[in-house]
Amino acid sequence: MEKELVIVLDFGGQYNQLIARRVRECDVYCEVKPYTMSLDELKSLNPKGIIFTGGPNSVYDDASPKYDSAIYELGIPILGICYGSQLMAYGLGGLVKTAPVSEYGHTETIVDKSSVLFKGINVSENNSTVCWMSHTDYIAEVPKGFRPVAHTANCPVAAMECKERKLYAVQFHPEVMHTREGLKMLRNFVYDVCGCSGDWKMDSFANATIKQLREKIGSGKVLCALSGGVDSSVAAVLLSKAVGKQLTCVFVDHGLLRKNEGDEVEQVFGPNGNYELNFIRVNAQERYYKKLAGVTEPEKKRKIIGEEFIRVFEEEAKKIGSVDFLVQGTIYPDVIESGLGDSAVIKSHHNVGGLPSVVDFKEIIEPLRMLFKDEVRKVGRELGIPDYLVDRQPFPGPGLGIRIIGEVTPEKVRIVQEADYIYREEIAKAGADKGLGQYYAALTNMRSVGVMGDFRTYDYAVALRAVCTSDFMTAEAAELPWEVLSKVTNRIVNEVKGVNRVLYDCTGKPPATIEFE
Ligand code: XMP
Numbered sequence: 001m002e003k004e005l006v007i008v009l010d011f012g013g014q015y016n017q018l019i020a021r022r023v024r025e026c027d028v029y030c031e032v033k034p035y036t037m038s039l040d041e042l043k044s045l046n047p048k049g050i051i052f053t054g055g056p057n058s059v060y061d062d063a064s065p066k067y068d069s070a071i072y073e074l075g076i077p078i079l080g081i082c083y084g085s086q087l088m089a090y091g092l093g094g095l096v097k098t099a100p101v102s103e104y105g106h107t108e109t110i111v112d113k114s115s116v117l118f119k120g121i122n123v124s125e126n127n128s129t130v131c132w133m134s135h136t137d138y139i140a141e142v143p144k145g146f147r148p149v150a151h152t153a154n155c156p157v158a159a160m161e162c163k164e165r166k167l168y169a170v171q172f173h174p175e176v177m178h179t180r181e182g183l184k185m186l187r188n189f190v191y192d193v194c195g196c197s198g199d200w201k202m203d204s205f206a207n208a209t210i211k212q213l214r215e216k217i218g219s220g221k222v223l224c225a226l227s228g229g230v231d232s233s234v235a236a237v238l239l240s241k242a243v244g245k246q247l248t249c250v251f252v253d254h255g256l257l258r259k260n261e262g263d264e265v266e267q268v269f270g271p272n273g274n275y276e277l278n279f280i281r282v283n284a285q286e287r288y289y290k291k292l293a294g295v296t297e298p299e300k301k302r303k304i305i306g307e308e309f310i311r312v313f314e315e316e317a318k319k320i321g322s323v324d325f326l327v328q329g330t331i332y333p334d335v336i337e338s339g340l341g342d343s344a345v346i347k348s349h350h351n352v353g354g355l356p357s358v359v360d361f362k363e364i365i366e367p368l369r370m371l372f373k374d375e376v377r378k379v380g381r382e383l384g385i386p387d388y389l390v391d392r393q394p395f396p397g398p399g400l401g402i403r404i405i406g407e408v409t410p411e412k413v414r415i416v417q418e419a420d421y422i423y424r425e426e427i428a429k430a431g432a433d434k435g436l437g438q439y440y441a442a443l444t445n446m447r448s449v450g451v452m453g454d455f456r457t458y459d460y461a462v463a464l465r466a467v468c469t470s471d472f473m474t475a476e477a478a479e480l481p482w483e484v485l486s487k488v489t490n491r492i493v494n495e496v497k498g499v500n501r502v503l504y505d506c507t508g509k510p511p512a513t514i515e516f517e
Contacts, residue, residue, distance in 0.1 A: 004196045007047040008032045011065050011083050013054030017332045018471055019081065019175040019186075021372050023051070026187045027198035039068045049077040049194030052084025054173065058137050059083070059090040060097070067091070077166035077193045079186075082135055085169030089160070092143035092167075101154040103133035106178060109158050115149035116192045117159060117168055121181035131158065131172035132179045138171060166193055176474055205375075206238065206382045209367050213242035216365070220324035223317055223361070224249045224277075225309070228257075228265030229395045231368055232329030234380040236269065238367050239327055240277045241383065247327075248278040250316045252309060255285030255413060256399030259421040268389065284312050285410075292401065292408040296445075298517035301408065305398040317361065326361040331368045331376055333472045374470050393438045394472070402517040406445035411498070412460075416443040418496040419462045426488045427466075427480075436478050439466035441492070442516045450500030452493075459500035462492055467514055475509040 006023050010016045010032050023030035032053075033042070042050070050071070057064035069091050072078070080088035086096045109131040111118045123129050131152075139157035142148055150159035150170070159170045168189060174182035190196045224239055226232050226249040239247045249269055253262040262281070270279045291304050317323045368376050373394060380390040396402055403420075404412045420441040427433050442463045450457040464485070469475035489502040505512070 003029050004199050005045060005047050006030045006049045006051065006190055006194065006196070007042065007045060008051045008053060009035050009037070009042075009067065009084075011035050011053050011055035011087065012057070013081075013083065015173060015175050015473060016053045017370065018372070018473055019051055019053060020370075021332075021375065021471075022175045022183055022186050023190055024200065024375075025183065026190055026196075027200050028190045028196045029200040035065045035067055039070055042071070043074065047076060048196050049079070049190060051189075052078065052080040052087055054082030054084060054134070057083060058096075058098075059086045060137075072165065072167060075166070077189070078168070079189045079193075080167075080169035081175070082171060082173060085160070085171050086137055086139060088167060088169045089139040089141075089143055089146075089157075092146075094139055094143035094146070095141035096137055097140050099136060099138035099154065102136040103152065103154055105132060105134075106130050107133040107152050107155075107158075107172065109150050109152050109172060111159065112149040115159070115161050115168075116163070117149065117161065117170070117185050117188050118181075119184075119188050119192060121184050123181075130178070130180045131170075131174075131182070132176045133158075133172050135171060139169075168193065177470065178474060205371075206379050209238055209379075210242045213239060213365070213367065217243050217246065217325060220246065220362075221320070221322065222247045222325045222327055222365070223313065223320065223323045224327040225313065225329070226251045226265070226269060226279075227329070227395070227397060228261060228269075229329070229397075230373070230380065230390060230392050231331050231376055231394070233269075233385065233389055234376050234383065235327055235329040235367055236277065237275060237380070237383050237385055239365075240275045244276045245278060248280060248320055248323075250280045250282060250313060252282045252284055252312050254288045254305065254309070254399060254401075255410070256288065256305070256401045256408070258395065258400070258424075259417040261395075274386075280316060282312055282316060284308070287312075288401075289408070289410055294407060296406045298402065301401055301517065302398050305401050309397070324362045325365050326363070327365045327367070329368055330366040332370055332372055372471050393436075393440075396515055402515050403440060403442040404445075405443065405516055412443050415460060415462070415496055415498050416441060419443070419492045419499060419502075422491045422495060423464055423488050426484055426491065430481065430484045430487075432480060432484050435468055437467050437469035437472065437475060438514055439464075439478070441465075444503070448501055452500065457500045459498050461501040461503055462496070462499050463503045463505050463516070464488065465505040465514070465516075467509065469509070469514070472514065473509075475514055477506045477508055480504070 008020045016032050020030040020032050090096045108128045110128045138155050142160045146160045146162045148157045148160050152158050161168045174185045224236050226236050236249050377390050423441045444461045444463050446461045466478040467475035468478050
């Protein structure tokens, strides 16, 4: 039996894989395809539904991405999101123009519950729900045959539909978790409009991937960049299950790890650990500190750490002999935020943008490239990886290097390691980690005046960060209990030499990012 498929047609927005993943959460298989895919190719995939993504352009600009209008005649249900909604309106004769008032973030949206899109959603008395907006253009007039089915104070067409033609559009982003009822709206679209039955489950991913990896690798040798974080650990275990001892995991201790982390990784994956693989630990601390000396610019630091990482790898690979594949635990947010595809570059992620152009391996394998963090965790659990590893909070490839603002020195690494250890310890003791996506201490580059034991001090400020997020694309600052914050503050200033001030970061993402650099 052919699997049900929904296609997300990518027009360059930041959240395209997130849309696909939300549809997969509804147990319907979903893939992202570029808007350059021809109509014939699209038809040949026989999708049950199509979703147009957002994007940074204005549809009325000649150069903006468009799609063959014949797509509206196929009888396949379509949902346009943000730019995608405007594209649908414009393509079918509606009016799209610059909105007098742009809308960003949480926006009260009044919905017409007679639309199938809003079936069963929770609304307040005046039929409103919170949706997440991000737009400067809007649909001023709907095309013939359509009716508006939602509006906000500043947006007359926050959603529109043409039920007969199964065409739907929303100006807001139902895929982000800040749109309270967004998942239900997507579910309504795929089940009630597209007629899907939900024949796909996430748990088929691990087995299918192990099988594919085994076929692809054959008798080849595989080298895996293991950091001990959730992503590379899950990638390593997938590979270990696929090809066993053909896999060598190289763990680079770049001196930018959390306190004790190097030894913990060795315990799990080393010779006395749980998995069938070869494990090599490279102690490269000094090498990294030397390269990073005097460097303050965040992107430059990321590039140096990324390149050095690959150099260490090349050396190890040479010692091992011929290596066919290099495995990395890249996950989807790493890919999208590094600006591959049509989205804007936010940061060069260590495992993608920082790669030097010449790599001495036949091919790079990234088995988790299309997954989000919580999907990776699901795969990890399915593989039987212990909870304490699977639930470990994410740690970026460049490590503390991007949590130390400005120049990295061994002394600053010590400070941030100690402060972070105390922070994690107190959060665990208080059981305050429930609902936190990520939390850590960073070292600001700021020194300020303080007084300790009647003496003037001029020391560093440590910043504490804790965010709630499940997809890591957007996040809210966590409201940590004051008792925890004050206990951590006290302990840090008392126990960590060189710190006389502790700050808490209250910023969400956007506008900040989760990491400081
Ligand atoms: P940002 O700071 O971009 O972080 O909001 C989003 C998530 O990605 C992690 N992160 C990285 N992970 N290599 C990684 O493997 C990197 O270079 C990198 N930079 C950020 C970050 O910790 C958060 O979970």
